[in-house]
Amino acid sequence: MNFTFQESSVLYGMLAESTTDVILKTDPKGFIVHATSGIAELGAEEAARDGAALVGPHILDLVAPEAKQQIARAHARAMAGEDVDWIEFPALTRDERKRWFELRLRALLRHDGAPYGVLGVMRNVDEMRSLSERLFTATYTDPLTGLTNRTAFISMLEHMLEARMDGCLGLFSIDFFRTINMQYGQSVGDEVLTVFADLLRELLRTEDIISRIGSERFAVILPRVTPAEAEAICRRVVTTLAELKQTVGASHFAMTVSASVANIGGTLDSTIERAEMALFVAKAKGRNRLEMEKSVRLAVG
Numbered sequence: 001m002n003f004t005f006q007e008s009s010v011l012y013g014m015l016a017e018s019t020t021d022v023i024l025k026t027d028p029k030g031f032i033v034h035a036t037s038g039i040a041e042l043g044a045e046e047a048a049r050d051g052a053a054l055v056g057p058h059i060l061d062l063v064a065p066e067a068k069q070q071i072a073r074a075h076a077r078a079m080a081g082e083d084v085d086w087i088e089f090p091a092l093t094r095d096e097r098k099r100w101f102e103l104r105l106r107a108l109l110r111h112d113g114a115p116y117g118v119l120g121v122m123r124n125v126d127e128m129r130s131l132s133e134r135l136f137t138a139t140y141t142d143p144l145t146g147l148t149n150r151t152a153f154i155s156m157l158e159h160m161l162e163a164r165m166d167g168c169l170g171l172f173s174i175d176f177f178r179t180i181n182m183q184y185g186q187s188v189g190d191e192v193l194t195v196f197a198d199l200l201r202e203l204l205r206t207e208d209i210i211s212r213i214g215s216e217r218f219a220v221i222l223p224r225v226t227p228a229e230a231e232a233i234c235r236r237v238v239t240t241l242a243e244l245k246q247t248v249g250a251s252h253f254a255m256t257v258s259a260s261v262a263n264i265g266g267t268l269d270s271t272i273e274r275a276e277m278a279l280f281v282a283k284a285k286g287r288n289r290l291e292m293e294k295s296v297r298l299a300v301g
Helices: 005-014 037-042 065-079 126-140 150-162 177-184 186-203 227-243 268-284 293-300
Strands: 022-026 032-035 084-092 098-109 115-124 167-174 209-212 217-223 245-248 251-254 257-263 290-292
Touching (some): 065 098, 150 209, 177 186, 186 217, 227 290, 268 293
Antiparallel strands (some): 022 032, 022 115
16 A cells, blocks of 8 residues: 555554554545555455555445444545544444444645545444443443433433423332342342333333332333323333232232322422322322322322
8 A cells, every 4th residue: 555755644643553443545525545454344345456455435335324424524524624533433344234433534635735535544443332331331220120220310310301301200119128028038029120120111101211210119201291191101000010910939929019200390309309209108108009299299288
């Protein structure tokens, strides 16, 4: 692969910290006129010349459909003289799998300053993304149920409040969970939690956000519903669970849950407090029931 002195100078600055990147050069329209052999993993080997350089494919031919517009804009910016730093995008491999790369672009200039092409560096970031996704999962996911955890729940509820989105918050607490743990053991208690998590997934809408926020507590963010609609959705969970005889481990016993619904509005603390107070009333009235926040106002007003 041959470069002019100016190309080599640009390339040196772009590759100061790496020797394993894929290097490519395009013409002003984005067609690849040279590339290192590593680009063959992206399915462009049919254009190889002498096993070292590639001529013919367009840079967008290497990109997954959802990222083509992003890379096209980046190439245009580079041709306009802008230094385009690392952009992350999904690429298409020979086996039609998506793999994630970073791309950095610089314009190649003639002696008169006019651009005649773009020099690019592509770096595979699959492993880095995989690590990032594992860290995200560990930070925001409850490992037992696979639901989002309290940290994620707080962030999502804060977002709804800041965006002034309409909706309701539902809270659920498995009745007598401590007794279940003590009588049947922690492994049975864990199975109770997973059974209830699966029931929530089955009965709630796809747009509802389900989180495990405590030992036996679950929260559901229900976007774009009225309190009456939220009541009907959450009450169905309470009644369905009470009607089912769950077989958990070697035990066969009834599971029930107490629940509450509050409108999402005001502050984060006030929204959670109203739902918590309604949940307290549900438990005080005998459990296995749902209470709306309006019941709390009547009880204390």
